[in-house]
Amino acid sequence: MAFQDNTHESWRTAVYGALLNAGKAMTAERFNRCGTSCKLSCGHCGTGRTIAQWCETRVCPDCSARRAKRIRYRVINLMKGHPATGGHRAKEITLTVQTNGRFREAVERITKALPRLWKSYLWRDAAGRRWHEAKREPGKKECVTGAVCGLEFGPRHGNVHVHMLYLGPYLVFAELRAIWRKLVGEGSVFVCAAGGARAAVAEVIKYMSDLKKLPGSRVVELYEYLEGKRRIRSYGILRGVEGEAGDDQEQPVCTNCGGTTWLTEAGLEWVLRHGRPGPEPGG
Ligand SMILES: [Zn+2]
Numbered sequence: 001m002a003f004q005d006n007t008h009e010s011w012r013t014a015v016y017g018a019l020l021n022a023g024k025a026m027t028a029e030r031f032n033r034c035g036t037s038c039k040l041s042c043g044h045c046g047t048g049r050t051i052a053q054w055c056e057t058r059v060c061p062d063c064s065a066r067r068a069k070r071i072r073y074r075v076i077n078l079m080k081g082h083p084a085t086g087g088h089r090a091k092e093i094t095l096t097v098q099t100n101g102r103f104r105e106a107v108e109r110i111t112k113a114l115p116r117l118w119k120s121y122l123w124r125d126a127a128g129r130r131w132h133e134a135k136r137e138p139g140k141k142e143c144v145t146g147a148v149c150g151l152e153f154g155p156r157h158g159n160v161h162v163h164m165l166y167l168g169p170y171l172v173f174a175e176l177r178a179i180w181r182k183l184v185g186e187g188s189v190f191v192c193a194a195g196g197a198r199a200a201v202a203e204v205i206k207y208m209s210d211l212k213k214l215p216g217s218r219v220v221e222l223y224e225y226l227e228g229k230r231r232i233r234s235y236g237i238l239r240g241v242e243g244e245a246g247d248d249q250e251q252p253v254c255t256n257c258g259g260t261t262w263l264t265e266a267g268l269e270w271v272l273r274h275g276r277p278g279p280e281p282g283g
């Protein structure tokens, strides 16, 4: 569909321009080359090889979608290992915080509140006890609930919010809302008990990679507020499902000599780029 491609391309062009304007030239070039192939030659024997290169920048919807797919796969696998017991269901929870254009402050408030909400309310053991109740008892404290969530900006005003997938018992909505408001001041909570676990996972993870709801020119600006912060967080039995950006990429091995050092066409050493947070928002 030409129209869609065109929109996608102009969105990417706007992001590329915004990255350059923000002085992130290296990230901009990586972003610009995302999805293209790259010719390499083995540094030892010269055997040629073509690989796809992904930018793994946070502002890239293609890389976000690939990452989301991996997260979804891991979540579903983990859920198979923890069959729902005693009324545990998957829920989509949306947590908002009043933003009013003060993005940095709102991000700060929400990122502080999340682990507190987890520990004070969402953490449960098999008996349904919360952490502060369970810790009074002797013995091992075993968490049976889990959450994975992504920090987002709203499409119109960039309002800061979190989409969370929660696996756990029934939650008393009024309680959850009261605790959330105590933690963030002004903010709201929406809970949706999804039809099925898979549907909930798909829904929440889809939100997490939906960067294109924001104008391309805005994405770079807003994502700067997330610098040095993890956008995706996970807790309890879902801890670690987000992995690291780019962790599905393996160092290619030369079929001829087994070498793992590769040179680009320009003769430079090619390094597999793991998307660790750096000084640029690419992360
Ligand atoms: Zn990319």
Ligand SMILES: [Zn+2]
Pocket (backbone or CB within 6 Å): 042, 043, 044, 045, 046, 047, 254, 255, 256, 257, 258, 259
């Ligand atoms: Zn070789």
